[in-house]
Amino acid sequence: MKLTIGNVYVKDVCLGTENSFVDGILTINKDDAIAYLKEEDDHITDLDIVIAHPGDDTRIVPVIETIEPRVRMDGRCLFPGVTGELEPCGDGDLKAFKGCCVTVVGKEWGSFGDGVIDMGGEGAKHTYWSKLINICLVGDTDEEFERHEQQKCNHALRWAGHRFAEYIGKIAKDLEPADTEVYEFDPVLKRDDARKDLPNVAIVLQPQSQMEALGYNDLLYGWDMNRYLPSFISPTEIFDGCIISGSFMPASSKWSTYEFQNFPTIKEMFKYDGIEYNFVGVIMSNLNVALDQKERSAIMVRNIALNLGVDYAIVTEEGYGNPDTDYVRCQVILEDAGIPVVGISNESDGRDGAGQPLVVMDEKTNALVSTGNVGELTELPACATVIGNLEAMNRDGMSGSWGYDEILGKSARDDGSIIMEDNNWFCGDHIAGFSIKTMREV
Known part of the structure; x- marks a missing residue:
């Protein structure tokens, strides 16, 4: 099997009235994208798109998912069985927008598996995502049956994130990639x-x-x-x-x-x-x-x-x-x-x-x-901007934060500062291999 990924590098992302990529600037038609995503799933009641850049004094929470925008050149869907019909994966040609990601964020409600991304300051070192331009899809749904559950499927918002990554990826279809990754996996026998x-x-x-x-x-x-x-x-x-x-x-x-x-x-x-x-x-x-x-x-x-x-x-x-x-x-x-x-x-x-x-x-x-x-504690000052809802850290049973501790108080304080366990950084341990952590003897 041979998979070719053509990489298109993004210098910045803007919201506008058209979908385009010019001189490294990715422009997304916000109104069209939101209309498309709402049409695909009528459980979505509220949706916004917000851009967060590396170095911004911005905290994103609760983060549900991150996805790289891509397009398959043969017209097959990006995520078989999710964004389209079942199709084979593993061979063919793709194009990918590098340097950015779709970041799915709960506007109001968090869940056990949702986390935090800090784009700047001391918190930025804890996740790979602070290095990327985050195209935040911030939304709410009518999935009332799980509203107050600690564990949520977040089905509508997660599916919307994958559809949005596919929507953005199509902008790359006719672009010339800056470089190409080729992965050839020969039959074992x-x-x-x-x-x-x-x-x-x-x-x-x-x-x-x-x-x-x-x-x-x-x-x-x-x-x-x-x-x-x-x-x-x-x-x-x-x-x-x-x-x-x-x-x-x-x-x-x-x-x-x-x-x-x-x-x-x-x-x-x-x-x-x-x-x-x-x-x-x-x-x-x-x-x-x-x-x-x-x-x-x-x-x-x-x-x-x-x-x-x-x-x-x-x-x-x-x-x-x-x-x-x-x-x-x-x-x-x-x-x-x-x-x-x-x-x-x-x-x-x-x-x-x-x-x-x-x-x-x-x-x-x-x-x-x-x-x-996962248990290591981090204490950080308030950020100038919060994308999502900081109160989710106290209210919704997220895995590394809490609403009350007799010594530490609540995770999200009234002044916007936070204290939480490493558990709460979204994919912060990067077990897949992105981690920049190291070890030292003390």
């Missing part, structure tokens, strides 16, 4: 002899799929991954929109759709493919609730790896807590099969850093990469 002496390496992805109630989990080709069993897929499918983010997972631990589209760890695998190792693809697994479900998935991952002839594996999970059980079990069963594993995840050591980092530990998980401690 038809590779040249030069690779046969290289070690075979696979990456095991464990996207969020814990919620047995449907509508909260990541979707693969529009299919709720709670219903999913592990399988082998091409890494180019992931870059090409086969999977989108769900609404359930502590915010800093999530993989947003933007991260699936640009998964840095997978890109790194391509970088040395055929040179240092033979990249044999992705074993797409899941995260479960019951122990028999966890064991079933681990067994299937093991057997797929053995049948592919995998010599080494990377295992990475979306989340922490209950998913740590799947994450560690998968590593142990591969190690028992003679396949050494490197694990990538964040950890939950508590606010003092003294807790057990993973819910389950095993001596065989001896090569772990940490992307950060």
